[in-house]
Amino acid sequence: MTEQPATAESENPIMAAIDMGSNSFHMVIARIESGEIRPVQKIAEKVMLATGLQADNSLDDDAIERGLACLRRFAQCLEGIDPKFVRCVGTNTLRKASNGNQFLREARRLVNCPVEVVNGREEARLIYLGVSHSLAHEEGNRLVFDIGGGSTEFIIGNGFEPILTESLHMGCVSYRERFFADGKITEQGFRKAVIRARLELTSIERSYRDAGWSAAVGASGTVKAIKNALIENGWYQDGIDLEGLHKLREKVLTFERLEDIDITGIKADRRTVLPSGLAILIGIYEQLGVEKAFFSDGAMREGILYDMLGRHAPEDVRERTVMALMKRYSVDEQQAQRVRCTALDLFHRVEQDWDLGEYCQDWLSWSALCHEIGLVVSHSGYHRHGAYLLTYSDLPGFTRQDQKIMATLVGCQRRKIRSNNFDEVLPHLQEKVRRLVMLLRLAVVFNRSRRDASLPGFVISVNGDQVNLHFEPDWINHQPLLLADLQQEQDIWKKMGCTLTFE
Numbered sequence: 001m002t003e004q005p006a007t008a009e010s011e012n013p014i015m016a017a018i019d020m021g022s023n024s025f026h027m028v029i030a031r032i033e034s035g036e037i038r039p040v041q042k043i044a045e046k047v048m049l050a051t052g053l054q055a056d057n058s059l060d061d062d063a064i065e066r067g068l069a070c071l072r073r074f075a076q077c078l079e080g081i082d083p084k085f086v087r088c089v090g091t092n093t094l095r096k097a098s099n100g101n102q103f104l105r106e107a108r109r110l111v112n113c114p115v116e117v118v119n120g121r122e123e124a125r126l127i128y129l130g131v132s133h134s135l136a137h138e139e140g141n142r143l144v145f146d147i148g149g150g151s152t153e154f155i156i157g158n159g160f161e162p163i164l165t166e167s168l169h170m171g172c173v174s175y176r177e178r179f180f181a182d183g184k185i186t187e188q189g190f191r192k193a194v195i196r197a198r199l200e201l202t203s204i205e206r207s208y209r210d211a212g213w214s215a216a217v218g219a220s221g222t223v224k225a226i227k228n229a230l231i232e233n234g235w236y237q238d239g240i241d242l243e244g245l246h247k248l249r250e251k252v253l254t255f256e257r258l259e260d261i262d263i264t265g266i267k268a269d270r271r272t273v274l275p276s277g278l279a280i281l282i283g284i285y286e287q288l289g290v291e292k293a294f295f296s297d298g299a300m301r302e303g304i305l306y307d308m309l310g311r312h313a314p315e316d317v318r319e320r321t322v323m324a325l326m327k328r329y330s331v332d333e334q335q336a337q338r339v340r341c342t343a344l345d346l347f348h349r350v351e352q353d354w355d356l357g358e359y360c361q362d363w364l365s366w367s368a369l370c371h372e373i374g375l376v377v378s379h380s381g382y383h384r385h386g387a388y389l390l391t392y393s394d395l396p397g398f399t400r401q402d403q404k405i406m407a408t409l410v411g412c413q414r415r416k417i418r419s420n421n422f423d424e425v426l427p428h429l430q431e432k433v434r435r436l437v438m439l440l441r442l443a444v445v446f447n448r449s450r451r452d453a454s455l456p457g458f459v460i461s462v463n464g465d466q467v468n469l470h471f472e473p474d475w476i477n478h479q480p481l482l483l484a485d486l487q488q489e490q491d492i493w494k495k496m497g498c499t500l501t502f503e
Contacts (some may be wrong), residue, residue: 014040014081017304018074018088018111022050023149023173023273024221025070028301029039034324037305040294041395044221045070046269050150052476059097060364062107067103071110078111087304092124092150092171124153126303128162131219133306134298136318136398140214141270143290145278146299147222149173149273156211164211170201172222175276176258183258183272189321190253190279205287212468214291222277222402225270227295227364232265238426239292242285294399309426321395322366329373335450340368342455343443345438351457354435363402364436366394367409368443374410387411401426405433413444417496438498439465445485467493469502476502 014033019026020395029041033197047070052063053056071088078086088107094100108115118126135142139258144155150171155165159294179193179249180186218227218240226248230236248263255261261271284290326333345365346437347356374386390407404424412421417437422430446455460468469486476483486502493500 007457012148013085015085016078016081016300017086017308018071018442019299019301019304020047020049020067020071020090020094020107020149021148021457022086022091022093022171022302023048025049025067025074026301027074027077027134028305030305031083032309032322034327036224036320037302037309037323037428038324045073046051048149048173050178052091053096056098058099059094059103061085068106068110070105078113083113085308086111087308088115089126090115090117090119090125091300092148092167092169095119096150096210117231120151120153121165121392122164123300124155124164124167126298126307127153127255128155128157128165128217128303129160129306130298130300131217131296132157132160132298134296134302135217138215138393141212143208143213143216143288143291143293144219144296145174145216145223145284146219146318147277148220152280152284154208156208156213157272164204164207166204168204170197170200170280172277172280174274175280178275179279180258180275185253185257185261185275187253190249190275193276193279193287194283197280198287201283201287208288209294214238216290217275218281218293219296219299221270222273223281223293223295223435224297225266225274226278226281229263229265233263233366239294240281242282242290245278245282245285246341249282252331254276298328303366318362318366318395318398321398321502324367325370325373325395329376331370331372331375332450333453335447336369336372338447338450338452339371339421339440339443340365343368343439343447345443346439346460350435350439353462354432356432356435359437361431362403363409363433367406367413367436367440369412370406371444373412383414397498401429405429408433409436409440415438415492417492417495426456434496435465438493438500445482448481448485465498466499467498469500471502 012033014029016027016029023046025045025047028039028041030037030039047066049063050065052060066344081371088111100117104115108293128144140323141158142154146153148171150173151167152170154166157164175193179189201390221415227236227240229248230240230244235247250259251263252455261274266274274347326336344361347361347364370390371386372382374382374384379383387407388409390403390410395403408421408425419493422433425433453487456472456475461468490500
């Protein structure tokens, strides 16, 4: 289906951002829906622009042609988009290239939009804007770092506002050329790369440590690749920690050459820059005292879009995402709110006995609001359709684990529960998620009439996975539909090792 050109008056304009990085070129095309950026297409190509920098800091002809060839392909996807909604930005290599203007002139002609090179701190600001809009709003400062091909950006920010921004001259491509020359992997070369990274960081260490942070977040393909490798090899413990990085380092050092690297979770096109990127990341952890960091899909390209859009409102991106999701799938908001209110009422009655934290309340609340999104596909099996949408939709602010848990809750809200329904949930969360499923199922049953009629006073008590509902005397016997539903629930709960009683 051909997209219509965006105009200033478009209700849902289409925007595009191109990030011409030192290692890869990225493009994201997005539609604005309910005030939220909704990516419709993402493209990334390994251009390795930094490898074309010569001794005099000029880009060689091959690197220029690789970059322009990539932009020619990107330009085909920009047809029909108003140029004022497109922005193309160059970073470290184009900052350094003495003949960069030659490249930029041809780039402008190809993509027919503003093409500019940003300085290191502006790059850092855009990165933070992209990352902060992809994460939940939290109190306290956040440290963000992005390991690129030629530079690494560091930001400390609060909410959507950056406080400190810096760009250091260390990147996975430049460090590969410097410390892993001729494609050889040596322990000495790796150690030198880590030391060099730590020395670079001394220039910002004091100011960043003084500002402090309550959470650390890594962006970029390097951090993503390392995270994937840690997960696939069982070295990921609810975040990227130094112990896991050292285990990956030992694995890397078992190979003699970059092209020989064969580690589960590392794609072929990432092998040659893995050791250098890993050395930089270890240097960051050791010099700044980072204990654990998480990965964000948000990056500079998303920041460019938000910068064009001019969105800086400090609110929880997850709330915006859920509201946009409900609107997109035409959810009956009144029914969603009924189920949510009942679910949260049940939650607050049992949260202490079941040791359910605030994060559990959030999962239950969002799942209740989204429990009928699958109706847009079909009424039959809508719970399964909803689970699918929550699993595979792009939901800004939510981690993949958040989405898996919400998908589990929505997928288990009705009908039978299969033994493998909880397999995608981390083991230490499975008991809590199973109990949230019980609460959501009860909330759905109690609101089957889709009316605002309130339930009579009742008491809910729990003992492990045993749940007892105590209604007013003889009330339940005059509610034949609810009685039938609860009896059916008893059978289903029994099969998943839980007990429901009522009187």
